Amino acid sequence: MSKEVPGRSAQELRALLAQASGALKVFPLHGVAVLPGTPTPFHIFEPRYRELTRAALFGDRLLAVANLEQPGTELDPRPSLRAIAGACVIEEDELLDDGRYDLLTRGLARVRLLEELETGRPYREFRVQVLDDVLPAGGAVALRGEVTALEQCVLELASLLPPESGAAQLAEAAAGLAHHPGALADLVAAAVVSEAAARVRVLEELRVERRLELVTQEVASVILMLSRGRSPSA
Template identity: 30%
Template sequence: MPILPMFPLGTALLPGAGLPLHVFEPRYQQLVHDCMAAPDGPRFGVVLIARGREVGGGEQRNDVGTVARILLDTEIGNGRHVLECVAEERIRVVSWLPDDPYPRAEVEAWPDTGSGPVDLSPLLGSLERLYDLLDRLTEGNAPPPPSPSELPDDPGERLFAIARHVPMGEADRYAVLSTPGPAERLEVLTESVATAIDLASWKLQN
């Protein structure tokens, strides 16, 4: 199984999402150096921290994550880096290896399971309602919702793309990331959008 450098973060990174990073810890400076020299390209795994902090080590980590590819590496002095990355495929950690000096893990790809069409029409309608509420909350400054024509054709990827536009906490985002396939993802995402609508409605009334 492939071994990847791993970067535990306080973020559940969904496939297709951008990831800016400011790297200042020496162990992760070494990770960036090793990634940029890797023959298969500058890639590392990202998992959500279950308990603990990003800085200092000793954190507890979730086992579902994504592969991030470094698109741009800017050195800003004293060994620090500013990275622009993008999340690619989803992975599961099979086993964690010793941090030497940074986290590493044996991983496996985790493509969606299950097939068949899913009806996204109710979800897209709810998303439009949510963005209408957000627009009212921000006095017209909310970004527009994603256009259906701009979303991927694959149902699973389409749902990940929608999820990237829904305001939610990291635990909810991780729940979306951890769904086995489109049907389960649709169910979790529908609940997240409904929660966001309830919260936005409450804020408008108070």
């Protein structure tokens, strides 16, 4: 097993992603959102994606996870994909005895799929555009109210959940991202938002103000369920 990407900072990985944007390996799935800065595990078993994984591990360790336009088309040779995907780096990998892989990835950025490349390989590659967060005219400072609202929701959630839930650690981590509202929304969404369609909406929302609103609404819904004595759906 190899762990992490030695000697590469977040800035270096972002630069590496920019270099790879001309031909980025794409792993199509349904309802999976790899959000920037957050970890996502994968179990790779299908032969074409084992080959994709091998190529990534012997190369730059980068790939993008793209959502299917239609569920149930995973086995199609070239299913239609949604335009915005989550690019990530493989931080940890384990090759199992039967050739399957267990991976731990970390999101790097949102990317837009621009053009599929004809490579002759069994997996897909795309030319992509690396996307930046869209802040309002006043910048991050203009989102102070939205950031405070989300922080308060996370604190309330932590007060309702047992210590072993990790909610207190989430609240602490969220407080450290107050000046990075896009990253704050992504962190909380990765930890709290469980419904697939909602996670994809967060992934596809480039406007940070709207993303904060979406995540705050989702956390508030979980708080409401807990306050009524119900468990949030997994």
